[in-house]
Amino acid sequence: MPETPLAVEKTVVRSWKTPIALTVFTVLYALLMLFAPRGGTTTFRLSTQADLIQLPDLQVPVGPTVWVCFVLLALLTLASAYFVRAGGRSPLWVVIVYIVVFVVGFLTWAASGATIPVPGLLAGSLALAVPLIYGALGGVIGERAGVVNIAIEGQLLAGAFTAAVISSLTKQPFLGLLAAMVAGVLVAAVLAAFAIKYLVDQVIVGVVLNVLVLGLTGFLFSQVLQPNAAVLNTPVRFDRIPIPLLSEIPVIGPLLFRQTIIVYIMYVAVALVYVGMFHTRWGLRLRAVGEHPQAADTVGIKVNSTRFWNVLLAGAIVGLGGTVFTIGNGIAFNKDMTAGAGFIALAAVIFGQWDPIKATLAALLFGFASNLQNTLSVIGSPVPSEFMLMLPYLVTIFVVAGVVGKSRAPAADGKPYIKG
Template sequence: MSTAVLDTPREEKTEIVKNWKNPTILSVIAVISLILLGFRAPAKQVTFRLGDGIRWADIPNLQIPAVAYGWVAAVVMIALALFSLVLMNRGKKMPLILNVVFWFFFISGILVWAIGSASSSNVSLVSILSGALALSIPMIFGSMGGLLCERSGVVNIAIEGQLLFGAFSAVLVGSMTDSPWAGLLAAMIGGVLVSLILATFSIKYLVDQTIVGVVVNVLVSGLTGFFFTRILQANPAELNSAPKLPGFEIPVLSQIPVVGPVLFNQSVLIYLMYIVVGLIWFALNKSKWGLRTRAVGEHPKAADTLGVNVNRLRFSNVLMAGAVAGMGGAFFTLVSVSTFNADMTSGQGYIALAALIFGRWKPLGALMASLLFGFSLQMQFVLSGLGTTIPTELLAMLPYVVTILAVAGLVGRSRGPAASGKPYIKG
């Protein structure tokens, strides 16, 4: 008599990969915050004015005791950091909402501590946020330009050059025509010209994209510096004095407390930014062009098999990216100031590239990352104006330190488009 042996399926053991990087970073920041915000908090009352720009109501000021708020923020961050360690020990990640709470208390706690450490502790929250939004504009447009390139499979290191040449073109044409709109159009064309160099060498001649981007940045820096010295400074009244783009207030919306004056009483370039970011998000996610762009950036050979002309789409998208980044360059000479100075972009093109990486190559993510970097840049100016005890050298480093921390530690695991930086050869 034979007996049948039934094979029972073996339970597969899945090994959970534990990534301790983010919980460790949160813990270190929480401990530093405990020392800084709790034990070293200034014994002052910080006052935030909330009613600036509001005409229909008298909104009371927000008064925050620096010591009490510092301890609350530090305790909450310590608790969340410990919770993230417990979750990671179980192989789980901390929910996004709790990460948002952690960074809210960290940023607000540092803000209260820094203003409390200054000689004047009475500031306008509307002015801080409005300035942060305005300073974010070059980085937002730059990161959107980088997004169009990288989602197509082309690494765009040349954002700095696109911003700089856009600023130069805007002031030159704007001054000659006495029209800020002509200057804005010239900034877009200037960005396209820089992109044309990048696209020609990296797509047509298959030169390493990173090297081309770096060379383009050096070329534009030298070229605009030469023209500034030889041409603009020789006749500043006619060639280096452009009119500014107008600003206007949107009725009703501009009267929403705090948010209204910040978002809806701005320069026209900021309203254009809202439109550009919305269009890029919609086109990238909801249109046939967006589907083809994402396919070319992830798997160009498969896209080619389906009839997409890979290199032509990449070429056109890189040129489009130049126009978008050029609009960001116009901020420097048509919104911020009316004159051009050599290398006035001060590395913001590289920060825009970092914002793109921090935002995980998504329009809204890059937007939020750019706003974070713009806020850090604004805090440098605010704290300098308030007479803080923090050394000015440290304040000047603030935007770049935030950039390094964001890309190196806080972004976590992220993967760019699979074909980014890889030239496509049909065959």
């Protein structure tokens, strides 16, 4: 009797979170345009006076533009639903294009009769996103290794403090940068010791470290830095280094290639973390101890040692990101000057699905949302100031809760490993 081949059905797990979230945002957009219509034209300024190549201002009619954007948003929502039905998930490009179209439509409506300085808006967004990107990279490395890094906020703050003090004393911003990395490593070492060696709950350790660093830097600021501000709290700023030819590209040239060394290091860090994590032996070991530590142990990988050193590496990266708040902008250190950036970076890790490139894009989105409130205030937007202050946090909540779709943390994330 001939054998009947067994049909193997592949179960497709569909997550409708993204289409549902996009539907909600599209409906809210339509309601805003219906109940608060605006006319006239909006001007998008694409160049500054310092640009070698001057682009003409772009003037768009408000009414037609916002409704064209609505149609595009509806089509992208339908496309997201189609991809989920066909393949189980919505592709990343749909979400990216949706966000761009939504922002264009909203800005056109909000800036009716005014001018949006696009280079300034983008430059400010990148400046606010840089520490978030460093924090997100550190978070991705730590969680891929199986350690939840709630202490990103504390590492950023420690980096900002030490960078300000050391650069003020030495007048050498590079020494401040190195000191900030050491400070981030020290905070990470405490986290790693308690979480990996002593098996203390990682979330609790992270929260305690944040409070500890906040209190310690606040005390030192009041008792030491303020009375000696001229010596200890006058950080030296990194100069901007324009890259020839690239810095003259319209719009993106000044944005990406007229930056300080901290931003250029960030470009390299994102590329190295991505390539290292997915295309090197180091990355394979890192992901192994975060996904299946028992299996990693059986092939000779020292799980806890690998976790410990990668948490320290993550701390160095996050500490470097803290320099943006002081020597990156030439600003004196102040109490709690990171203002929750570490928690936004942690949200970027989740939104980015523990991928360095996606986490970077998420951090850029949150940086844009933070800077948008400043731009809308300057141009006299009708959006209430209270709403604008909430904007970056609302974006964080909505994106992580809805747009992120189905995501899965590393299987051993937050779980201590006991050999044997």
